[in-house]
Amino acid sequence: MFSTLVLVLVVLNFDVYLAIQANALSGITHVPPVTSVCHDTCGLVPVKYPFGTGFGCGHPNFARYIKCVSGALQFSTSTGVYAISSIDYTANAIVVSDSLMSTCSSMQNSGSFGLDPEAPFTTQSNDIFVLLGCSSTSPVFDLKEDLCDSEDSHVCRGLYSCKGVTGIGLEPNGPTKSCCVYDPPMGVGSGYQLDLPKLQCSSYTCVYGYGDNEGDPNKWNYGISLQFNGTDRVDVCKQCESSAGTCGFRAFDGSFVCVCRNGVNTTSNCYGQGYTWNSSWRQERAERFIILGLFLFWIGLFIGRR
Numbered sequence: 001m002f003s004t005l006v007l008v009l010v011v012l013n014f015d016v017y018l019a020i021q022a023n024a025l026s027g028i029t030h031v032p033p034v035t036s037v038c039h040d041t042c043g044l045v046p047v048k049y050p051f052g053t054g055f056g057c058g059h060p061n062f063a064r065y066i067k068c069v070s071g072a073l074q075f076s077t078s079t080g081v082y083a084i085s086s087i088d089y090t091a092n093a094i095v096v097s098d099s100l101m102s103t104c105s106s107m108q109n110s111g112s113f114g115l116d117p118e119a120p121f122t123t124q125s126n127d128i129f130v131l132l133g134c135s136s137t138s139p140v141f142d143l144k145e146d147l148c149d150s151e152d153s154h155v156c157r158g159l160y161s162c163k164g165v166t167g168i169g170l171e172p173n174g175p176t177k178s179c180c181v182y183d184p185p186m187g188v189g190s191g192y193q194l195d196l197p198k199l200q201c202s203s204y205t206c207v208y209g210y211g212d213n214e215g216d217p218n219k220w221n222y223g224i225s226l227q228f229n230g231t232d233r234v235d236v237c238k239q240c241e242s243s244a245g246t247c248g249f250r251a252f253d254g255s256f257v258c259v260c261r262n263g264v265n266t267t268s269n270c271y272g273q274g275y276t277w278n279s280s281w282r283q284e285r286a287e288r289f290i291i292l293g294l295f296l297f298w299i300g301l302f303i304g305r306r
Contacts, residue, residue, distance in 0.1 A: 042068035104162035114193035133202030149183035158217040243269040
């Protein structure tokens with residue numbers, strides 16, 4: 001009877017022993033779970049570091065700006081929420097679309113656009129911001145300020161040839177004196193603001209490329225191309241991703257975590273997770289096995305003495 005109880009004790013504690021040893025050998029420190037599940041796609045858009053699909057995923061500096069909502073990847077600033085139409089991870093660039101921004105096919109009164117001063121994003125040099133339907137008293141036409149780029153006047157001519165200008169009360173191919181290719185002397189970057197009420201303009205658009213025909217505004221690329229800054233966690237994130245993990249961070253201090261597919265969070269990578277705790281085998285359960293084993297051990301001693 002005593003030998004049978006000892007055997008039960010050994011079996012109950014063997015898996016616990018393996019878990020402890022595997023964890024020690026891997027050098028991985030477990031950390032509290034992130035507050036949401038991290039995925040590598042949002043809808044059909046691949047989501048890679050430094051972005052994430054929810055809070056606790058990706059890099060903390062980007063978490064408040066990039067979110068996955070109902071299968072759509074969104075970019076948020078103080079001026080609104082914008083759809084992300086494309087991401088180039090090699091060039092560290094995203095293109096966002098403003099639903100109220102004018103294009104050749106559709107023009108309407110727009111809202112303002114701005115980047116928060118602390119945001120890790122800047123507009124790119126190929127972005128051409130164009131103000132449409134501006135009043136004659138608009139500050140952009142103040143010759144002392146020199147806010148309109150006359151070298152890109154063909155952009156205004158192209159846009160004002162579109163049938164869509166009727167949406168802002170203009171006739172196609174009319175005068176372009178109410179149009180301005182906006183080029184402020186301070187340039188654009190983090191903290192950039194396009195305040196239409198202050199500038200006394202009805203609408204705006206942004207062209208980040210001419211497609212395959214600079215003379216046809218119907219084929220231009222409309223959207224706002226933004227450069228995102230690099231981070232200081234690229235190397236450790238590569239180690240995490242190479243082990244099939246997803247890069248994230250702890251909510252209370254922003255420190256790095258590697259989120260493994262079995263639900264474990266570590267400080268480095270997901271290697272050696274075969275015997276470590278997962279969502280169905282947590283440390284509390286292991287502790288119960290140890291207590292049960294000790295209880296059976298003392299029962300065995302008691303029976304053995306009898």
